[in-house]
Amino acid sequence: MTARRERSGRSRRSRPLSGRSVAVIGGGFGGLSAACYLADAGADVEILEKNEAVGGRASTLEAEGFRFDMGPSWYLMPDVFERFFEYFDRSPDDYYDLQRLNPHYRIFWKDGDRMDVTPDLDQVRAAFEAREAGAAEAFDDYLDKSADNYRRSMDGFVYTDRPNYRDWVDLDVMRAAPVGLQLLRTMDDYVSDFFDNPKLQQVMQYTLVFLGGAPQNTPAIYNMMSHVDFNMGVYYPDGGIGAVVDAFADLAGELGVTITTDAEVSEITRRREGFLVETVAGGEGEGRGKGEGESETRNPDIVVSDADYAHTEQELLPEHERGYSAEYWEDRTYAPSAFLLYLGVEGSVDPLEHHTLVLPTDWDPHFAQIFDEPAWPNDPAYYLCVPSATDDSVAPDGHSNLFALVPIAPGLDDSPEIRERYRDEVLADIADNTGVDLRDRIVFEKQFSVSDFADRYNATAGSALGLAHTLRQTSLFRPPHRSKAVPDLYFTGAFTTPGIGVPMCIVSGEHAANAVVSDHGRQPDATERDAGKSGAAGARRTVAKRLANGPLAGLSGLSGLFR
Structure with a gap:
């Protein structure tokens, strides 16, 4: 700092x-x-x-020497933070220190397969190719398009507010027309044009959880999030x-x-x-x-x-x-709510990484239980966050802090009895699919779910995110x-x-x-x-210079957003 x-x-x-x-x-x-x-x-x-x-x-939740981010835990799109602070003649590093995570995250599939997504794109290409012949080349093609879509989208659609139809009759919008046309396709359709392997499709689509959507209902324009994921990187702000x-x-x-x-x-x-x-x-x-x-x-x-x-x-x-x-x-269609477990645990939780995803090989039934037939997922895809893997200040010595997040349908009944039953199922699933049994090592626990989102944040339908x-x-x-x-x-x-x-x-x-x-x-x-x-x-x-020389070095094309 x-x-x-x-x-x-x-x-x-x-x-x-x-x-x-x-x-x-x-x-x-x-x-x-x-x-x-x-x-x-x-x-x-x-x-x-x-x-x-x-x-x-x-x-933020602080209790018994543990500190948890109760909501967002991924620091993505660092250029947006740079841009914000620079407007006020500041920089993020005036306030907090950043480190790029390696790996960005680890994926456990429930068939025993495991994959790390790292800053080394050669390693990622090799992991893709090992799962599907020709996938390394398809990965490069996908990322090229994703990077181009990101640049066009941020400049034409994100940083420029266009609340009326007439605002879209604009030369910049016309230049970005190929991006806009992707509003007419879904991510499911778009990703399947590049990859046949369901696991690789999941890797390219998991960021949809940050958008509150499913592959079948989210516009293909959000393929730009893969540029955020693979090229720009995943960071952690100390604290x-x-x-x-x-x-x-x-x-x-x-x-x-x-x-x-x-x-x-x-x-x-x-x-x-x-x-x-x-x-x-x-x-x-x-x-x-x-x-x-x-x-x-x-x-x-x-x-x-x-x-x-x-x-x-x-x-x-x-x-x-x-x-x-x-x-x-x-x-309206609301983004998922969540079942959250904030856990203080004795000892290490290896091999869990700072960000860990646990995925069934077929996650369509889980999405259906969120958007189509609301129910507590019986074979969930979920996310585990272990900040203590990176930051010693968030847990007492000899302990780990961890939270588990299962996306669930907004508006579900989350009575204490339902929560307790589901808590046991999630802990058993973690043990079965990652090899980390937390059940006898938990020294602090707090649950948070649909009714808590509604009570604490006045969240409509208890959604964790808002409109999908x-x-x-x-x-x-x-x-x-x-x-x-x-x-x-x-x-x-x-x-x-x-x-x-x-x-x-x-x-x-x-x-x-x-x-x-x-x-x-x-x-x-x-x-x-x-x-x-x-x-x-x-x-x-100044922002363009920071992008060129800072943690985003190599993404010189992004500086065009600030000219």
Whole structure:
């Protein structure tokens, strides 16, 4: 970690939101991102966070010397983090240290086969070729297309918000037309054009779990995630994803954002000028001097909600100010929920790696039990995370911390009896398929599932992620950043564009802030415009340089995104 730099760019950028007050509901990555951009634009910003700390679904659990990331645990797409911090004349390494994992992850198949995905692509090619003749060449072809799709998609569809049909009549979109056409195919169809072996198809598709979809319902455009996986790499921030949350919160504080925890928003009322936002203390915060259930009110000019879109509309707004009906939300396809076990374990858990996938050779029945006929999976694909394999600080000496995540259908009944039965099944499955028997070595355990997602995060249907990236819920088919019914109300997070995942939520915060500035910002004078242009150009050059010389060296084509 480098010494923290003094910010040099604030004075040279215009402050179009000076005099405006903004309440950001929820301190997930979308809310933190939006708050930083809005404060930098001059707004008086307060984040109202329901729980005892910011982070949203990226919460941290600490108990008995163990520390767990409760939600996101993969640090992917480092260019997005670089881009975010660079806007504020910062760098991720001002706040946390990164290391690239090797292997990126290990896969155990339930027929006894095992494969490591490493930064060494020659090893990966050999592993592919060993499972299917000609697969090494197909792998290279697939990655070439994936890298090209990534560059086109990020520049044309991710970093540029296009909420209306007319926004798609654009030269950049026309150039990216071959990528856009992949919205009409599924990942299942696309991957099968390259590989016949079901295991190799799974390797190219497992990242769909980060998008909340299945191979049969996720657009083929998301093949770009293989470029993220194999070329860009999988990283670990020392301290876990919680350290990244802390970095965003620290930056927000440096920019003047007020963060108020233990403040659950219970009602949003539109007034003649601005809003009345009511909060109630949930009793989970510490040291705030408020009794459980005590209410407060705020009167911001603008509201940006990082809470689940459906929760904001259906629970916080009066019926006549909802942009979507209850039937609309009931008709959506939600990303999976999860059954999670956070485990503190005596001794080592070798041969589990930092990231480990345990997969049946046929995972279609599991996806069917998530999306088609909801049920607790009887032969699940699941994920194991062992941060203590990389970071000694997350577990006491002589112990390992581990969490197991089984994707399950949102809305399932997760009574204590069901959870306990399923917990035993998962631990037995781990022992049978990895050789690691945890059952007699567990010294700390916490379960988390559907009802916990709903209670802790106000998650619609108890989804762990939000709206799934299906064919009809991608890009402009997702709910927009601007409320359709309430002026001055905006949305950020996984329900909006670009979509699910920490990097996408970061970009979503930028889009929401841009919408606020577009609607409410005063026009800068000539001096401010000239300074802003030179500052933005300098930021793009610096990011391009970092990409060329930093952990992404060799991916020179990505620098074109910042020119």
